[in-house]
Amino acid sequence: MKKTLIALAAVVATGAAFAQSSVTIDGAVDLGYVKPIGSKDARLDATNGANQIRFLGTEDLGGGLKAHFTLAQRFSPESGGNDGTTFARPTFQGESTVGLSGGFGAVKLGRALTAFQAPVNATDPWGTLQQASTAVLTSGYFTDKENNADAAGLGRTDAIHYSSPNFSGFSAAVSLGLKQHANSPAPLPATTKNLMGLWASYASGPLYVGGGMEQNRQDDQITAFLGTYNLGFMTVGGGFSQLDLAVGNDRKAWNIMAVAPMGAVVIKAGYGQVKDDVTGAKISKKLGLGVDYMLSKRTKVYASYGNEGARTTDKTGYDIGIRHTF
Template identity: 35%
Template sequence: MKKSLLALAVLGAFAGAAVAQSSVTIYGKLDMGLVKANDGNSILTGGPSNDELQLAQQAGSRLGFRGTEDLGGGLRANFAIEHRFTPDNGAADSTFWQGFSWVGVSGGFGEVRLGRDYSPYFWTNIAADPWGYDTVGQIGMLHTASAVAVVSRYGNLISYRTPNMGGLTAQVAVGLAEQTNDTKDNIGFNIEYRGGPIYVGFGYHQGDSAAGITALATGLGQTPTTLGVVAGDKGTSMGITASYNFGVARLIGAYSTAKAEATLAGDDYSANNWSLAVAAPVGGGDLRAMYTRLTGKDLLDGIKNTKFGLGYHYPLSKRTKVYADVGSAKTTSLDRRTAFDFGIQHNF
């Protein structure tokens, strides 16, 4: 009897050690809100597809799995896969693991990832947006990346991130195009510093213009081809974001510039963008406000798009919040477009 109890204790100890060395986490987000816009035709990042009252997500709903395994010697194997869907109709995104799908190894040297993941430039861009690219109030990557080189994720990615060196980190990544028609690889890097109330980040992206200018072309009612951009044309964007948390409020400023080659048009599409934003704890919730301006150059000369956003997000618990936002934008020669949303978000 004593031997049996001893054997069970030993097995239990080994099982406990195995659990401690390897773990998988299931997480997700469900977001639903009422959103309504007027019939203006200016480019409004985060706005609904038309001027009808809609029940739609205002932040990307998702189901994800991430895990890590201790390999010993300070090394860990890591993975993450994230599915995106629209909860109002239950439809899955056309790219099933739209969020990301990568596997990698980390240790004292930093971390290497292989698969589909966010671009290095994405992280310095989203740091400029108090909404994190959610709701109609957001600044949006169309602005933070200056419109003509917008890429938030790389497929076929090979990335390396340094360890944290006193608040300083750097990341470099290549997303292989894997094409034979001279389509450009996605290449990017960032350098970020986080120390106390200070954040400063610089990011760079280079890729294919046809992919990068798609969001702007759609906003203008065009396609990359009608704008004269074809596969193989190069797009680049770079920008800097800085913020300081004063305690009573966090102030954020950002500037970016971008260029997209357009072989068929015989010139480049260029733009720069600046934004100012603030986030402040008010009444137990979070008050957010921002103003951003995109200014075109070269083939976009004379085109400006300005937007302001205002919102209030109130937590009902650690995992659930309600929110209300308004966003309004004006594009040169187009009518102002304004939208509002009211919603609820649950994270698990």
């Protein structure tokens, strides 16, 4: 009888532990008929980053403290391979972090979008995921330039990430990436810096404004400010950025956007420009137009068109596809 009671107590204790922990799975699958900007031919494809499956875990440690992890695997459904079929992307390209959260905010360690890179594309109606994308604010800048050769770095890096609680609409985030990291060259160049990213924002009702800066390990620096406002029948917004390069001419960029929902139909438009801050020459301009048709809250069909000009040449691209989130 005693052994039975001990065993029962162990089962109850185990059940309580499981009740305080959870793992969820979500993600998106996106595929369509795509003619990439500058390409002569169309193909069955999706923009890098459009497809991923995420594993999110959390454990209630008591006293308002929680442990959590995120593992996000990006993939290419047209090939079945890792995201970016031709780029040999790493496993868990989307994110691989572990951390703690509570009344103090949240801290996570690992590879993720930095405090700056996560919100900086808020004024792109397509979130960088379609040919119409007008995400020009970070043009010419790389958070993890050492990994740019295989297109694996971009806005993600191994770092310590902190996000604050929300104080009456105000919030802030910071990322710190040490100069010595997993992919550091040997020997480490004397000019290598610690990576630092900052972002602060205010959101209240229809208004969102935010701004921040980032310095990468090669001492390139970028500053950006943006805002959006929901007018009820339409959301409008715009952003501006200044890029100061350690090597090469500095840049200025700006974009504007409008998103108008009409029942199940969503009309999108955006425009952006990038200029050489020294010569004043226009490096590129981008016009994007698109429409989504919401079949449900989680499934839509879409079409978008992008026209990109680089100095004297114009290139176009388009996509027609379906996106399902789960």
